[in-house]
Amino acid sequence: xxxxxxxxxxxxxxxxxxxxxxxxxxxxxxxxxxxxxxxxxxxxxxxxxxxxxxxxxxxxxxxxxxxxxxxxxxxxxxxxxxxxxxxxxxxxxxxxxxxxxxxxxxxxxxxxxxxxxxxxxxxxxxxxxxxxxxxxxxxxxxxxxxxxxxxxxxxx
Numbered sequence: 001x002x003x004x005x006x007x008x009x010x011x012x013x014x015x016x017x018x019x020x021x022x023x024x025x026x027x028x029x030x031x032x033x034x035x036x037x038x039x040x041x042x043x044x045x046x047x048x049x050x051x052x053x054x055x056x057x058x059x060x061x062x063x064x065x066x067x068x069x070x071x072x073x074x075x076x077x078x079x080x081x082x083x084x085x086x087x088x089x090x091x092x093x094x095x096x097x098x099x100x101x102x103x104x105x106x107x108x109x110x111x112x113x114x115x116x117x118x119x120x121x122x123x124x125x126x127x128x129x130x131x132x133x134x135x136x137x138x139x140x141x142x143x144x145x146x147x148x149x150x151x152x153x154x155x156x
Contacts, residue, residue, distance in 0.1 A: 014074055014120055014125075015093055015120050016120050016121065016122055017095065017096065017097040017120070017121075018093050018094060018095055018096060018119075018120050019093070019094045019096050019102060019105040019106070019109070019117055019118065019119045019120070019128065020081075020091060020092075020093050020094075020116075020117070020118050020120065021091065021092045021093075021094070021105070021109050021114040021115075021116065021117040022081065022084045022089045022090070022091050022114060022115040022116045022117075023089060023090050023091070023092065023112070023113070023114055023115060024088070024089055024113070024115055025090075026090055028112050028113045028114070029048070029090045029091075029092055029112075031112045032092055032108050032109065032112040032114065033046060033092065035108040035111065035112060036094060036104075036105070036108055039104045039108065040104075041094060041095075041101075041104075041105075044095075045094055045095040045096075046092060046093070046094055046095075047092070047093040047094075048090070048091070048092055048093075049085075049090065049091035049092075049093070050090050050091075051085040051086075051088050051089060051090060052085075053091075054081055054082070054084075054085035054089075054090075054091050055082065055085045055086065058078050058079075058081055058082035058085065059082075061075075061078045062075075062078060062079075062082075065078070073125055074125070077118060077125065080116070084115060084116070089115060096119065102119050102128070105117070105119075105128070106119075106128040106129075109128055109129055110129060114129060115129075116129060117129050
């Protein structure tokens with residue numbers, strides 16, 4: 001995936017057939033990279049975004065977002081990614097064009113302490129990491145904006 005010419009839908013980042021993972025630390029991100037390499041993913045399958053890279057991209061996406069970006073969760077995810085980047089999270093985008101690969105990435109995300117991991121399908125964006133025990137999911141709608149501010153990074 002080309003960071004300078006990234007895939008979009010309605011003006012915002014939407015890398016179909018990819019999983020976007022966020023990590024609190026670069027050590028966790030590099031552990032995920034190593035694990036993904038062991039699972040058969042190549043360097044061409046991985047795209048890295050540091051916090052500053054993601055801030056630039058999310059700012060651009062928010063400027064370019066069409067009204068239709070508010071219908072789904074794309075714009076809310078842009079806002080969530082921005083909030084994570086503001087507190088120093090790094091991101092890894094993994095090309096995973098089939099369910100078997102998505103499951104491998106999901107396992108790696110959980111094993112390497114990813115803060116979040118979303119699989120971008122053509123019609124749906126699926127969160128691959130369960131909410132920590134005791135956290136309740138909240139109703140989200142475009143009218144409410146970013147409802148649940150992401151965790152900033154304390155591990156239990």
